[in-house]
Amino acid sequence: MSTVDIKPEYKPEGVEGAGFFATSLDKVVGLARANSLWPLPFATSCCGIEFMATMASHYDLSRFGSERLSFSPRQADLLMVMGTISKKLAPVLRQVYEQMAEPKWVLSMGACASSGGIFDTYSVLQGIDRVIPVDVYIPGCPPRPEQVLDGILRIQELSKNESLRMRNSPEYKAKLALYGIE
Numbered sequence: 048m049s050t051v052d053i054k055p056e057y058k059p060e061g062v063e064g065a066g067f068f069a070t071s072l073d074k075v076v077g078l079a080r081a082n083s084l085w086p087l088p089f090a091t092s093c094c095g096i097e098f099m100a101t102m103a104s105h106y107d108l109s110r111f112g113s114e115r116l117s118f119s120p121r122q123a124d125l126l127m128v129m130g131t132i133s134k135k136l137a138p139v140l141r142q143v144y145e146q147m148a149e150p151k152w153v154l155s156m157g158a159c160a161s162s163g164g165i166f167d168t169y170s171v172l173q174g175i176d177r178v179i180p181v182d183v184y185i186p187g188c189p190p191r192p193e194q195v196l197d198g199i200l201r202i203q204e205l206s207k208n209e210s211l212r213m214r215n216s217p218e219y220k221a222k223l224a225l226y227g228i229e
């Protein structure tokens with residue numbers, strides 16, 4: 048009979064012994080959150096194509112537990128904004144963000160989403176952080192899939208190390224208040 052020796056790549060700090068493992072609830076919840084992010088791809092232009100490459104078999108975002116895309120904000124915890132966001136679209140983006148349940152994270156992919164990119168015009172939002180808070184920015188025009196993977200890994204680090212009380216903290220509420228979000 049063959050035995051399979053499974054070694055998890057990461058496990059939270061804890062106390063180990065034969066037949067038991069003790070750690071803190073924060074760390075277990077962080078581990079679960081980080082490895083089951085459900086992205087909502089808010090893609091408006093070319094960066095979205097690069098994201099499609101990231102999802103496909105060669106780069107395979109599934110390896111990081113994020114293959115389950117959600118096109119409903121109610122079933123997503125990672126908002127990925129990719130592409131040019133016009134000022135007319137900004138209220139829609141904000142509504143999508145507000146409809147997502149906590150905990151949630153925001154990834155701004157590419158120059159357009161992060162700063163308006165080359166479109167320094169009257170109609171283009173000069174960075175989505177003017178309407179919603181952003182956790183991680185990915186530079187580039189367009190960023191390569193490796194950069195998208197790196198961005199996801201950074202979101203994983205944030206979610207893995209976040210305290211369970213963070214979302215109720217005065218600091219977090221103050222950050223949302225800057226955007227007029229309660």
Ligand code: SF4
Pocket residue numbers: 092093094095129130131156157158159160164187188189190
């Ligand atoms: S950053 Fe570049 S590749 Fe991405 S949406 Fe803007 S123009 Fe397109």
